Amino acid sequence: MAKPVEPEPTDDRSEASIMGLPDAGDMLDTSTFEQILEMDDDEEEREFSKSIVFDFFTQADNTFSKMDSNIAKKDLAQLSALGHFLKGSSATLGLTKVKDSCEKIQHFGAGKDETGTHDLSDEVCLEKLKVTVEQAKQEFKDVEKVLKKFYHDES
Template sequence: MAEENHDESLEFGDNVDMSTFEQILDMDDDEDDKEFSKGIVFGFLEQAEQTFDKMEASLASKDLQELSALGHFLKGSSATLGFVKVKDQCERIQHFGAKKDETGTGNIQDEEYCLRMISEALAEAKKTFNEVAAQMRQYYAES
């Protein structure tokens, strides 16, 4: 997945929604140093790692409410950058944290189940995040 990143034909697979991400790239004043988008992306990477740590801690203390809030938070920024797969998992975390089902509509009583699902989603989120992070680092290193 994280292979060829020719400057123009970005190849991030389905990790990244290109129309969204290109909007950010469009905001770069200089195509070459990509200062703006780079700052945003790397800011996000850092923010996401911190958030994952907080999620782990909240998972350990079984704080569903906090997990939901963290999920929502990271969902917003990942969505804005077009990191859709990360976004999807964050949304799951948000919903399960609020004791809702994946669609965010039905209620779930079983908190243990929610925690289990969140743990799953978090693992998936980290995995897909690591992919995107690697792609991004490569992309910005090359460009």
């Protein structure tokens, strides 16, 4: 779905990044992400942002597998904590959709509805968590794909 991205090494970096991430749409908050791109010393290598983003991928993978095991263990509190954790880093990177789902995971794990306002029973929460975690994983995969293309790393 994402167009091939070829960020030309222009001097105008914001143009480059906008050009580079055209299809990220609502899965990526461009202005947040650009902030990070701006911190790159070299706009071709993008060493800094790349390492952060790729570290995040690892972190997210780990977190998702922990979520899976905690769903199996029905440990809602842990799920909430994991949701919060991933929410922080995804929000910092501007991965809007992943962040939103993580927030829901945080709430469901805390026995609340997805906005965190009303209480729900644990059973309901666990069911919702199963769905939401899967959803978050998918959203993560989508944005991961876009970002990997952006960083010319589609392995």
